[in-house]
Amino acid sequence: MFKEMNKMGLVPDKISYTVIIAGLCRIGAMKKAMEMFIEMLSRGLTHDVVTYTCLIDGYCKSNQMDVARVVCDEMKDKGISPNLMTYTALMGGYCTHGSPKKALQVYEEMQEKGIKPDDITGLVLGSVLVGNMHVPNFW
Numbered sequence: 001m002f003k004e005m006n007k008m009g010l011v012p013d014k015i016s017y018t019v020i021i022a023g024l025c026r027i028g029a030m031k032k033a034m035e036m037f038i039e040m041l042s043r044g045l046t047h048d049v050v051t052y053t054c055l056i057d058g059y060c061k062s063n064q065m066d067v068a069r070v071v072c073d074e075m076k077d078k079g080i081s082p083n084l085m086t087y088t089a090l091m092g093g094y095c096t097h098g099s100p101k102k103a104l105q106v107y108e109e110m111q112e113k114g115i116k117p118d119d120i121t122g123l124v125l126g127s128v129l130v131g132n133m134h135v136p137n138f139w
Contacts, residue, residue: 014040018051025058030067033058049075053086060093065102068093084115091124 017040024033037055040047052075059068068090072082087110094103107125
């Protein structure tokens with residue numbers, strides 16, 4: 001796609017790269033997504049919370065939670081604060097892949113930062129709580 005853009009005299013920008021990274025993450029092409037992420041920097045483009053969150057969400061959905069956490073920590077080290085979407089992606093990843101305690105730790109961190117959950121975050125947290133409850137069968 002970028003070759004086509006270059007032929008037309010168009011220069012890919014941060015938004016173009018972020019859209020491509022998000023698409024690659026959606027189909028689980030994490031190696032290619034990381035290559036695009038690195039290529040952005042080589043072209044003098046900076047990452048923002050949206051770009052990082054796309055990558056983090058992709059790693060979460062690919063059951064690569066350790067990598068997702070490393071990417072999140074790198075983002076913080078660069079002075080970019082996680083947002084609601086970042087935290088929700090991490091919580092969802094931890095819930096999906098069997099680490100509800102870590103999901104709750106992420107939630108606590110989010111609260112400490114003063115970020116309020118939305119409906120989606122509530123659904124993710126609900127799955128943690130329900131998943132950890134032993135609900136008796138009354139029927």
